[in-house]
Amino acid sequence: MSRIGKLPITIPAGVTIDVSDNNIVTVKGPKGELKQELKDNITVKIDDGTLHVERPTEQKKHKALHGLYRSLISNMIVGVSDGYKIVQELVGVGYKASNQGQLLELGLGYSHNIFIELPKEVKVETVTERGKNPLIILESHDKQLIGQVAAKIRSMRKPEPYKGKGIKFQGEVIRRKAGKSAAAK
Numbered sequence: 001m002s003r004i005g006k007l008p009i010t011i012p013a014g015v016t017i018d019v020s021d022n023n024i025v026t027v028k029g030p031k032g033e034l035k036q037e038l039k040d041n042i043t044v045k046i047d048d049g050t051l052h053v054e055r056p057t058e059q060k061k062h063k064a065l066h067g068l069y070r071s072l073i074s075n076m077i078v079g080v081s082d083g084y085k086i087v088q089e090l091v092g093v094g095y096k097a098s099n100q101g102q103l104l105e106l107g108l109g110y111s112h113n114i115f116i117e118l119p120k121e122v123k124v125e126t127v128t129e130r131g132k133n134p135l136i137i138l139e140s141h142d143k144q145l146i147g148q149v150a151a152k153i154r155s156m157r158k159p160e161p162y163k164g165k166g167i168k169f170q171g172e173v174i175r176r177k178a179g180k181s182a183a184a185k
Helices: 060-081 143-154
Strands: 016-019 024-029 032-037 043-047 050-054 084-091 096-100 103-107 114-117 123-127 135-140 166-169
Touching (some): 032 060, 050 060, 096 123
Antiparallel strands (some): 024 032, 096 103, 103 114
């Protein structure tokens, strides 16, 4: 049996969950609203403030989807109640980040600045302090969307292993390589 799929999900106060007839789960909370369609006869049962995800058979496909949908629904509940936050750090001389509303401007050592229009569900904030690396702070109630946006921003200049320059997640450790050695004589 799926170890993740069989775990019950506790529904926090202020969060409402609605399951429609065509297997669409809608989760509403103080931070927003999210929807997820369930496929292949995966069902959801709600009783006494807990949610259980159930599968119809023991087939390998149903076992995989059982754990997947349980994780997706759990992430939706956490998102609409607490929200998600990702902090990215720009490491490199002259690298900078600024934003006007949902438009993020990145100066990453290329011949031109990069402009990224972010979805309205993601709140962006840039912090630049003297003597510290610039930070990009992303907040959202949708874990999938915020992860996708963070990956897109990181792909503009991935951290390189020699000097560690690039866009990295705060707290991420970059494995460093030794550069060229002096020629032996």
